[in-house]
Every structure is written in C-alpha cells, then in structure tokens.
Amino acid sequence: MAHGRWHMARLGLLASFVFPAWADAAKQPEQIHIGIGQLAGEMTVHWSTIQESQSASPGDSVVMYGLSADELTRNSTGISFLFQDYGIELRSFRMHVATMTGLLPNRVYYYIVGGNRTGWSQPLSFKSHPISAGDVQSRLPMSYAVYGDLGDYNGQTLPSLLAEARKGELDMVLHVGDMAYDLDSDNGRNGDAWMQDIQPLAASVPYMVSHGNHEANRHFNHYTQRFRNMPSNSGTITFPEYGNVPNNWWYSWDSGLVHFVTISTEVYFASPLAQMVAEQHEWLEADLGAVDRTKTPWVIVLGHRPLYCSCDADCDSFATVNRMGLKQPDGTFKYGLEELFYKYGVDVFIAGHEHNYERMFDVSPMWDPITPWLSGITTGSTVDPPATTHIITGSAGSVEDHEPFTRPAPKRTAKRLNTYGWSKLTVYNASHIYWQQFQTDSAQPPSTWGQVMDASWLVQHHHGPFALHPRRDQVDNSEGKGLHPLDTSSVDMSFFKTGRRLQMQCKHAGHDQELACSDPSLAKQLVSKGRWQYTKLVDAAKPADFV
Ligand SMILES: [Fe+2]
Structure with a gap:
C-alpha cells in the first residue's frame, strides 16, 4: 500500500x-x-x-x-x-x-x-539475497555465523559477531536455540534487552533461529511471537491468546547453495507435544524428500540439541531420544531424526545445547545399547563422507558458563574445545564448505581473541541419500552394518581384568531397558564400580569398539 x-x-x-x-x-x-x-x-x-x-x-x-x-x-x-x-x-x-x-x-x-x-x-x-543461479555464483562464497546458547549476560561472542557483520563478512546468522537466558525472564524485560543488544547484528543480517529448552516457558510464547518473521512453510501453531500463528518451530528456506532446515528438538521432551513430534517428522520427511539437489546441493539441518555428543549425561539420554525417537508400546522406536538424515542425505546437522564446541566427522547410524554416547560408526572423513557430519557449537556465552568434557573423545570426534566462541560456515561451491571456530573468550589471553581455534574443509561430491553414496561399502564392510537401531538384538559382553577374563551373555531391548545378563548382579556391579573395564560389544559379528 x-x-x-x-x-x-x-x-x-x-x-x-x-x-x-x-x-x-x-x-x-x-x-x-x-x-x-x-x-x-x-x-x-x-x-x-x-x-x-x-x-x-x-x-x-x-x-x-x-x-x-x-x-x-x-x-x-x-x-x-x-x-x-x-x-x-x-x-x-x-x-x-x-x-x-x-x-x-x-x-x-x-x-x-x-x-x-x-x-x-x-x-x-x-544486503539482499541472490535469486537466480547466476546471482548465487556471483555472490559466492557465502558465509553464515552459527552458534547456540548466547545469552544477554555473558554474551561473549556478540562484539566479534558485530565486527564481522560490519565488515560485510556475514550473509546470515543461524542461532540454534537458547537465546537470552531467558527471553521471558524479568517479565520479558531480559528478552527485550537481549533483542536490543543484538539489533545492530540482527537488523543488518538475516537472523534465523531455532528454539531451545530455554525458550520453552509458556509453550515457547516469547520465541514464537518474537520471531514471527521467520519464513514459515509448515502451517500454524495454535495459541489460546493469539489463535493460529506461523509455525516457526520447524521450517526451511534456501540460501545460495544451501537448503536450510530448522527443527525442534524440544517437542520430544514434553508429553503434551508428542503429537507435534509426529507432525514435525512427517513434514521433515516431505521437506527433505523435495529438495532439488541440483539447485541446493547442500542440505544443512539446524536444531538445538545434538544427536551425538561426548561431554555429559545428555549424551546418554536426550541425544538418544532425538536420534532414535520415541519408544512405542511394542518396543520399537519411531520418529528418530537420524534415520531421516541418513535416508535423505543431510550433509551437516548443527546443534548447540552443550556449552562447548565439538566438531565430529561423519556418523552412520548404529545403536550401542551399553554406551549410548559411543553409538554410531565413523569413517573419520571430511572428504566425501558417507553419512551426516555432526557439529555442536554451543559456546557462544550464556550465564551457565562452560560445560566441560568429562569423558574421552570418541573416534567420531574431530575437535573439542571449551572456550567461548562462534562458528563460521562458508560455502564456496557445490562441493566445498569451509568451517571455522573463532575464539571470543575473555578469560583467555587478549592476544588470542578472534583466533581461529578449529578449521576444516568439508568436501562432498556425492550429495543425496547416503544409501547410494559410493563409499557406502566402506562402512558396510568395516565395523558393521548397523544402519538401523539394534533394538532387540542379543549381545555378548566381555569384561576384562588384568590376567583374568569373564564372559557373560547379555541381551538388550532398547536404550531405556535394563541389560539382561546371565549374571545380572555381577554385571551391574562390574559396570557401576568401574572395577572392570568394558572393552567390547559384539553384535552378530559386528563389533563396535570405539574407545
Ligand atoms: Fe539448551
């Protein structure tokens, strides 16, 4: 008008x-x-x-x-x-x-x-976005700032992000949840202050968001309304106060050579939202299945909680739920995210939630019921990986400080850091992405501020379903197939102690089931007291020995 x-x-x-x-x-x-x-x-x-x-x-x-x-x-x-x-x-x-x-x-x-x-x-x-393929080619490389868990108080990365944006080095920001700690705190004034503080960045670069557990209060009210301008293509969400509003909990958009998808990992953790798990899953499968990989060869999914991590108990519980889905009455699992990522060839999944930085290699689905956080098979590849690459970048700041790594790094992990910082994803062309992690930690020596702490090319010449990837055989013929969760398989456990070996037969029926062993009390004692070192899981001759 x-x-x-x-x-x-x-x-x-x-x-x-x-x-x-x-x-x-x-x-x-x-x-x-x-x-x-x-x-x-x-x-x-x-x-x-x-x-x-x-x-x-x-x-x-x-x-x-x-x-x-x-x-x-x-x-x-x-x-x-x-x-x-x-x-x-x-x-x-x-x-x-x-x-x-x-x-x-x-x-x-x-x-x-x-x-x-x-x-x-x-x-x-x-700066407006490219429209035609020619516009994209003339714009490349395109750069995206990525981070989660920022906060208003202790939002340590914001000055660095602003400096980068003012230099024209950012084409978009991707904030993967946990924003202001919290948007609704102090009757919403904390959210107001945070959004004022990010305005110099968010008013000049498209600020694209996913929600996290810190946005959950009152049905994600602050998140949903404060970001109604996201390009929702997934219908509406109904609020008694507002009626139907655009669904910005899960949605997708194209930017340059990338099809980005935001998902809600949070709907898996509140029973009233269980129906939304099914709705999101159905939408996600249709969305991923409709991607034109000749137009957007890269498919990158953004969500708050990781499917894999190695720092703490989240990696045994929450990550497993998002990865495998909700357990059904018949003992099977439904609505797992990993299965879709594998089926449709999601190149990268980026999450936050863990207040640290963990870049992983490719991870092919394989459920390890004994040590869930060690699940998955990796080829350790950044060149033509035959499965989704997983990255956690949740160290942007936040009042909750760092989250230390308390366990040894699995084979799938390429780099772990525990300093504040943010990630930069730069798309050079259809086959090459460059990934960097910048340090912004005020507790570190000033000379290190802005340093690149981790950097890697990610190369993929074979975008598309991983079942068709030319390196698929290398996974299938190496450490085991395991491309689907082993819900009801029998396993053999072997416990070793110097000079002595004890073997037990154990069965496992899923990630939240007790292990059923021939000597259950002894098995429990051995594991819980750490006196015996669990060394090997054998499933139908498919060993998964990750440590
Ligand atoms: Fe979180």
Missing part, C-alpha cells in the same frame, strides 16, 4: 516528520531484526513498540526501503499484534511484522520501520 507523501520521501526531509513535536520518542520501534522471506526477493522485518498496550493505538507497521539511504522509494504495510508476556506483571506491548518485496538480488538496501504516529527507527541496511 502506498503512503502518499511518504512515497518519495528523502530521509533529510523525513526527519521533520519522523520526530514531530507531539511524538513520544520512547515509542520508537526497537528490537528490530530481519529474516529471509518466503519468496525470492523478500526480506521480513520484526520490531516492537513497548509502550503501546491493548488500550492504546496499535501503532504503525510500515517499512520504507530503497537502494539509497536518502531515497526510500518503496514501502509496505505489515501487521501488528499485542504481545502478552503472562508473567506476574502481565506486561503486554505491540509487535510488528512487515515484508519488503521485489528486492533486486545482491544489492544493499536501506530501510526504516515505524510510522507517522509512533515514530520511525534510525535508517538501517542489509
């Missing part, structure tokens, strides 16, 4: 309209952040006007934009809604979402948001 005199306004002239004498400057838009739109040539923008409540005017939801900072020749009107915090103060304020359309590819656009009645933001800018 055109807006009369605003249509050809120049910022210099605009200033007199932006801040009329009667306007309350405190009502100006804040917490501005942008996101990739659903359609090519679109960018969405989301902002808040805190002072407006249900009894006040809804404010304005206009974005003006153009290719010059002083010629904002285009505008569009979005929508606003009353956000409700439901903390003890029952705070409510107005949120706005608008979409810029018809953007030319690979151009710097300038924009302001707000309106005549409630004031305008300062001018902001972003």
Whole structure:
C-alpha cells in the first residue's frame, strides 16, 4: 500500500516528520531484526513498540526501503499484534511484522520501520539475497555465523559477531536455540534487552533461529511471537491468546547453495507435544524428500540439541531420544531424526545445547545399547563422507558458563574445545564448505581473541541419500552394518581384568531397558564400580569398539 507523501520521501526531509513535536520518542520501534522471506526477493522485518498496550493505538507497521539511504522509494504495510508476556506483571506491548518485496538480488538496501504516529527507527541496511543461479555464483562464497546458547549476560561472542557483520563478512546468522537466558525472564524485560543488544547484528543480517529448552516457558510464547518473521512453510501453531500463528518451530528456506532446515528438538521432551513430534517428522520427511539437489546441493539441518555428543549425561539420554525417537508400546522406536538424515542425505546437522564446541566427522547410524554416547560408526572423513557430519557449537556465552568434557573423545570426534566462541560456515561451491571456530573468550589471553581455534574443509561430491553414496561399502564392510537401531538384538559382553577374563551373555531391548545378563548382579556391579573395564560389544559379528 502506498503512503502518499511518504512515497518519495528523502530521509533529510523525513526527519521533520519522523520526530514531530507531539511524538513520544520512547515509542520508537526497537528490537528490530530481519529474516529471509518466503519468496525470492523478500526480506521480513520484526520490531516492537513497548509502550503501546491493548488500550492504546496499535501503532504503525510500515517499512520504507530503497537502494539509497536518502531515497526510500518503496514501502509496505505489515501487521501488528499485542504481545502478552503472562508473567506476574502481565506486561503486554505491540509487535510488528512487515515484508519488503521485489528486492533486486545482491544489492544493499536501506530501510526504516515505524510510522507517522509512533515514530520511525534510525535508517538501517542489509544486503539482499541472490535469486537466480547466476546471482548465487556471483555472490559466492557465502558465509553464515552459527552458534547456540548466547545469552544477554555473558554474551561473549556478540562484539566479534558485530565486527564481522560490519565488515560485510556475514550473509546470515543461524542461532540454534537458547537465546537470552531467558527471553521471558524479568517479565520479558531480559528478552527485550537481549533483542536490543543484538539489533545492530540482527537488523543488518538475516537472523534465523531455532528454539531451545530455554525458550520453552509458556509453550515457547516469547520465541514464537518474537520471531514471527521467520519464513514459515509448515502451517500454524495454535495459541489460546493469539489463535493460529506461523509455525516457526520447524521450517526451511534456501540460501545460495544451501537448503536450510530448522527443527525442534524440544517437542520430544514434553508429553503434551508428542503429537507435534509426529507432525514435525512427517513434514521433515516431505521437506527433505523435495529438495532439488541440483539447485541446493547442500542440505544443512539446524536444531538445538545434538544427536551425538561426548561431554555429559545428555549424551546418554536426550541425544538418544532425538536420534532414535520415541519408544512405542511394542518396543520399537519411531520418529528418530537420524534415520531421516541418513535416508535423505543431510550433509551437516548443527546443534548447540552443550556449552562447548565439538566438531565430529561423519556418523552412520548404529545403536550401542551399553554406551549410548559411543553409538554410531565413523569413517573419520571430511572428504566425501558417507553419512551426516555432526557439529555442536554451543559456546557462544550464556550465564551457565562452560560445560566441560568429562569423558574421552570418541573416534567420531574431530575437535573439542571449551572456550567461548562462534562458528563460521562458508560455502564456496557445490562441493566445498569451509568451517571455522573463532575464539571470543575473555578469560583467555587478549592476544588470542578472534583466533581461529578449529578449521576444516568439508568436501562432498556425492550429495543425496547416503544409501547410494559410493563409499557406502566402506562402512558396510568395516565395523558393521548397523544402519538401523539394534533394538532387540542379543549381545555378548566381555569384561576384562588384568590376567583374568569373564564372559557373560547379555541381551538388550532398547536404550531405556535394563541389560539382561546371565549374571545380572555381577554385571551391574562390574559396570557401576568401574572395577572392570568394558572393552567390547559384539553384535552378530559386528563389533563396535570405539574407545
Ligand atoms: Fe539448551
């Protein structure tokens, strides 16, 4: 919708309209952040006007934009809604979402948001995304900042991210959950403060998000409403307060040579959400199955909790649930994420949640019932890996500090770090990605700030289902097939102690089942007291000896 005199306004002239004498400057838009739109040539923008409540005017939801900072020749009107915090103060304020359309590819656009009645933001800018294959080729390489678990207090990576964005080195930010610790804390003011703090980054680079356990309060209310501008392509979620709102718990979009998918690992951990596990799984399978790998050869999935990790008990329990799915009454498992990743050839799965950094190699599915955290088979490859590569980058900051590695690194692990930092994924072409981890830890020597602590090429010439990968045989013929969870297989356990060997026959029926051994009390004692070292699991002549 055109807006009369605003249509050809120049910022210099605009200033007199932006801040009329009667306007309350405190009502100006804040917490501005942008996101990739659903359609090519679109960018969405989301902002808040805190002072407006249900009894006040809804404010304005206009974005003006153009290719010059002083010629904002285009505008569009979005929508606003009353956000409700439901903390003890029952705070409510107005949120706005608008979409810029018809953007030319690979151009710097300038924009302001707000309106005549409630004031305008300062001018902001972003670089539009490529549209055609030719646009992509001329834009490459494209870089993506990736991290989880940032927080407002102790958000140690933010200065480094801002510096990188100002240099024009970032095409997108991917925040894989656990944002402000928490968005709803202090009746939502902590969320307001965090979103204000990230605005210099999030208003200039598309800030794409997944939700984590720290967003879970009140049915992920703050996450869902604060990021309504994500390019939802998965239907709606119903809230009693708002009705149907876009589903930003799981959705996907294309960027350059990558098909990105955000998933919710959190729906697996609350029984009222069990139905959503099935809904997400069905949507995810359809989405992954429809990817055109000639257009977007890389498929990268983003979620909060990892499927594999090696630091603590999460790796035995939560990671296993996301990896294998929910146990059914008949003892089988359903809705596991790993099976889909393998079936449709997801190149990389990136998570946070563990407050550390762990880059892994490829991991082919194989369930180890005795030591779940050591499950999986790896070829240790970064060149044409025959399975999904897993990476945890959850060390962006957060009030909860680091999460130390308490166990030896499995074979699948390429690098583990416990300093604060963020990751940068740079797509060079259809076969080469470069991955880096930057150190931003203020407790480390100042000279090391910004250092690259880990870097690796990831090369893949054979995108697509891993069952068809030319290196599949190397996995099948090496340490065992194990491409599906071994839910009901019999296993032999061997315990060793210097100079003596004890063997027992044990059966295992799944990851949350007790091990049934010929001498259960002795087996339990041996394992729990650590007096005997478990060394080997043999399943139908497919040993999985990872340590
Ligand atoms: Fe978390």
